[in-house]
Amino acid sequence: MLAELSIRNFAIIDELSVSFNKGLTVLTGETGAGKSIIIDAIGLLIGGRGSTEFVRYGTPKAEIEGLFHIHPEHRVYDKCGDVGISITDEMVVLKRDITDSGKSICRVNGKLVTLSVLKEIGQALVDIHGQHETQYLMQPDKHLFLLDSFGDRDFKEELVKYENAFKEYKDINKQLSELSRNEQEIAQRIDLLEYQLEEITSANLLTDEDVKLEDEKKMLSNFESIHEHLQDAYYSLYGEGKGLELVSKALEEFSQVAALDESLKTDEEQFGSSYYVLEELTYKIRDMFDSLEYNPDRLNHIEMRLDEISKLKRKYGNSVKDIIIYGDKISKELELIQNKDNHIEELKSKQSKILTKLSASGKKLTKKRIDTAKKLKNSIQQQLKELYMEKTEFEVIINQVDENQFLKTGMDNVEFYISPNQGEPLKPLSKVASGGELSRVILALKTIFSENQGITAIIFDEVDTGVSGRVAQAIAEKIYRVSVGSQVLCISHLPQVAAMADTHLHISKLAAQGRTVTKVLSLKTEEKVNEIGRMISGVEITDLTKKHAEELLQIAESIKKSS
Template sequence: MLVGLSVRNLAVVEDLALNFEPGMTSLTGETGAGKSMLVDALSLVLGDRADSNMIRHGAERAEIEADFNLNNNVSLAKWLKDHELDEEEQCHLRRTISRDGRSKGYINGRMVPLALLREVSERSIDIHGQHAHQSLIRPQTQREILDIVADNKALLDKLKLAYRDWSSSQQALQQLKSQSDEQRAKQELLQYQVGELANFQLSESHIQQLLQEQNQLANAAELISTAEAGLHRIFDEEQAAAYDIINHTLSELEKLQHVEPRFASAVETLNAAIINLDETADELRQYLDHIDLDPERLNSIENELSQLHDIARKHQVEVEELPELYQELTAELDRLSSSEVHLAELETQLAEKEKVCRTLSEEIHQKRIKTAKPLAKQISASIKQLAIPSGEIDIEVIANPDQKFSEYGMDSVRILVRTNPGQPSGELAKVASGGELARISLAIQVVTAGKRTVPTLIFDEVDVGIGGSVAEVVGKHLRALAATQQVICITHLPQVAAQAHHQLQVSKKHLKDSTHIVVDKLDKQQRIEEIARMLGGVNLTTKTRSHAEEMLDQAQR
C-alpha cells in the first residue's frame, strides 16, 4: 500500500510530506485548495507525462517521491526482484522534472525509464478520476470492466503474445506471397539456365583439358615437324649429329685422362650428356609414335568449345568462368526452391498459431459469458442504492462476425442500461443522463474494485453530483472496500468523509509573495469541525457540529 508521498516545487506546492495508513482516508478542503494536485503528483511519480510548466515559479526542478509497502503486494515484490530493483521489502519511487524539459525516474535509488514507473503503477494503485464516467461509454472500457471481474488478465496476456506472434507470421506470409509471382518467374528462368548448363561437363579440369587438347591438335603438324627435326639433329644427321659430336669428344678426353687428371670432370659431364640425349631421343620417338593427327577429334573438341563460348557470351563471362557460374545459378535455384518449402511451412505454422489464438479467445469468451450476468446483477443492485431505483444493467457478450479475433479476443462487449420501467435496454451514452452515468460509473467502480489485485484505490471526486442518502451509501461502499484495500478518497461530501477511518484536510496558505498548500491530519474534534464546515458552510452552528459528530460516530461503529 501507499505509505508516503512527498512533493517539492510542483505548481503551488513548495514542500509537502504526507503519510498514509491502512483503511479509508478522506482528503477534504475548500474547492481549489489543491486536493487534486496530490493525485496529479502521485500520477507523475507513477510515470505520467510531465510539463516543465508544472514546476513552481522560481524553482528549477520539481521532485516527487512515493513509498509503497510490499507486505501484501506479492506481484510488485516479484516484479522488483525480476528487474533487480528489489531492496529490503520496500518500493521507493522518485521523479524529477527540470525546467529544461528533462525528466528522470528512479526506483529504489536506481535510475529507470519512465515506462518502468508505469509498470509499478499497474501493480500498486488504481486512480479513479472525477471524469471516469466519461470513459464508461467506450466499448474498450466496458470490455475491460468485464475482464477485470472475469479474472481474464492472465489469459489476455497470453493472447496478446500469441496474437502478436500470429500477426507477425501473417505479415511474413503475405510478404512472401507477394513476392511469389516474381520469384516464380525468376525460378523458371533459373531452371532453364541451369538445365542448359547441365548439358555440358562443366568442371574446371575438363575445360582446361579441352583447351589444351584443342591447342595441341590445331598445332599437331608443327609439333611433329619440330620433334622429328630434334631427333634428327641428335642422332641422324650424318656429319653434325649432337650425339656423335659429344661421343667423339668424350672418347678423345678419355684417352688423355691418364695424362691430364683434370679431364675427369669433363668426362663425367659428357657421360651425363650422352645419357640425357638418349633419354630425350626416346621421349621424342615415343611422342612421334603416339601422336595422332585426328581431324575428327579436333572437330569434336572445337564444336564443344564453340558451344561453350556461345553460352559464355550469353552469360557475359569467360569460358573458364562457366563452372563457377553454374554453381552460383544452382545455389540460387536451390534457395528459391527452399522458399516454396518455407512458404508451405509458414502456412502450417500460421494455422497452428491461429488455433492457439482461437483457443485462448474461446476460453476468454466463456469466462466473459459466465461472468456477465452475475456482474450485471451486482451493478444493478448497486445503482438501485444510488438513486436509480428502477435501474437494470445488462452486459452483452457477442462473438464477432466470422469469429474474427484480435489481441482482446473475438467478442464485442456492451454494457446496456434501463433506467425506467417498461423501457428497453440501451447503450449507456443514449439512455443514461450525465448524472445517472456518473452514478453507474461509481457503482461499477465500487463493485469491481474488490476484484482488482492492486492494494491501493484512489477516488478523485467521483461522487460529484451525488448527495443526501445516496452519498452516505457511497461512503459506506468505499468504507467496505477499505476492509481489504487501502482507499484514499478526495471528496466534497460530508457523508463520504465521515465514513473514512482517517481524514486529511488540504488548505492554502497565502503569504505575502507566495501561496502554499498545507495538509493537516485531523483528530476527532478537528474532523467534527471539518465535516460541519462541509455540511453548513462558513457560519457553523451548534446544531451543525452536533450533526457532524453524529455522522462521524455512526460511521465509526
C-alpha cells in the first residue's frame, strides 16, 4: 500500500505530507481545491510525463516522494532485483524531482534510475484510472495476461509446462541457427577458437596462480625489509636476557606463588600455555629467517609470468579462474562446430520431438484458456449486472495463431470485446469511447482483476462522473469491494462513494502570505456528515441534508459489515 506521500513546490502545493491507510480512502473538496493535483503528483511519481508547468512558480524544483509497504512475494522484488535495487523491511521509496528547466531526477530506494525504470517499478505498485486515461485494462496486449491470471491451478500448471517446452524449443533453434551459418563464417570461427584455445592451453594456467604469484612477488620485492624485521624479532625474543628468557623467569616466579595460592592455578596454566606459544613462535621466526633467500631470477620470472597472465585477463576474463572457464567453454564450442553435421542431426531429432510436445501442450492450453474465458465472461457479466448494465455484452475473443507458430505464452491472441448497448455489435474494449458506461465497465473489470494484477494501490480519479441514483450506489459498493483486496484512493463528487470511505480526506485551498496553498484534513464522524451534506445539497447544509448524510453513512456501515 501507499503509506506516505510527500509533495513540495508542486503546482499550487507548497508543502504537503499525507499518510494513507488500508482500504478505501476518498478525497473530496470543492472543484479546483487540488484533489486532482495530488493524483497528478502520484502519476509523476510512478513515471508519468513531466513538465516545467508542474514546478511551483518561483521555486527551483518540484519534489515528490512516496513510501510503499509491499508484500514479500510482490512482483516488484524481481523488477528491483533486475536493476540492482535492494528492498529491506518490505518497503520501497520512490522519489522524483522536476527542475524548473524540465530535468527529471528519479530514485528508487535512494538509487538513481532512469525514468523508464521508475515507470516500470511504479506501475507495478500503482494503477491510476481517470476519465480520459488509457489504462492497463484498456491495452489489448495486456488482456492475455489478465485472462491467464484468472485461470485456476490446472490452467497455470499447463501454462508452466508449455513455457518450459517453449524455452527448450527456443534453445534448440538457437543452437541449430549457430551451427547452420555459412561455411566462411564457420571457418573464421574455427580459426578464432583454435587460436584462443591454443593461447590459453599453452599458458598452462593453475587456479589462483596469479594470487599466489602476487604474494610471492611481494615477499621477494620486500626481501631486505622482511629479512631485517624477522632478524630483529628473533633476537628480541631469543638469547640471554631476551624476551623469551625473561618470560620463562616470570613464569617460574608466578608458579612459586600459585603453589601457595590454589585460586591462581588456572592463571598459572594460562601463563604456561602463553609461554609455550611464544616459544613455538620464536622457533618459527628462526626457521623463516634461516630459509629466507633472495632470488632475483625468481622475481624476474614471476614478473614475466604475471605479465603473461595479465595479457590473457584483458582478453578472456578478470581472473585466472575466469580464463580457465572460458577455455573450457570455447573447447566445447569448437568440438560442436567441428562435428556439426552429427550435432545438427541430433538437434533436429530433438527439435521434432519437442515440436510435437509443444504443439500438444499449446492445444491443451488453448482449450483451458477457452474454458477460463467463459468463466471470466460470466464473472464480468455478473459485475456489470450489479452496476445496472445487464444489457451490456462482454466477450473474450481468442484467435489462434498459425498452427506452426508458437508464442512464449501459447498459440493464442486474446482481446476483450464489449457491446455497451443492446443491438450493437461487439467492439474492442480499447475502442469504446470514454464516459459513464466505460467507467462502470472498467470498475467491473478491476473488481475481478485487482488482486490478480498484484497492484499495491488503485486510484480512481472521478470515475463516477455522469452517474447518479441507484447506479451511484452500485458504483460506491463496487469501489469498496475493490478496496477489500487492494488499497483504493478515490476522488469523488458522489456522496454515496464518500459514505463508503474507510478514510475521508477533505482537500481545500486557501491564501497564505499572498500565495495559494492546498491543505488536507482527515475528517472525523461529524465532519464527514457535514461534508457529505455539502455534497448532497451544495453550499447550504440543512437539517434534512444532515439527516440524509447520516443515513448514507449508516447504510454504508451496514454494507461493509455484510461484506
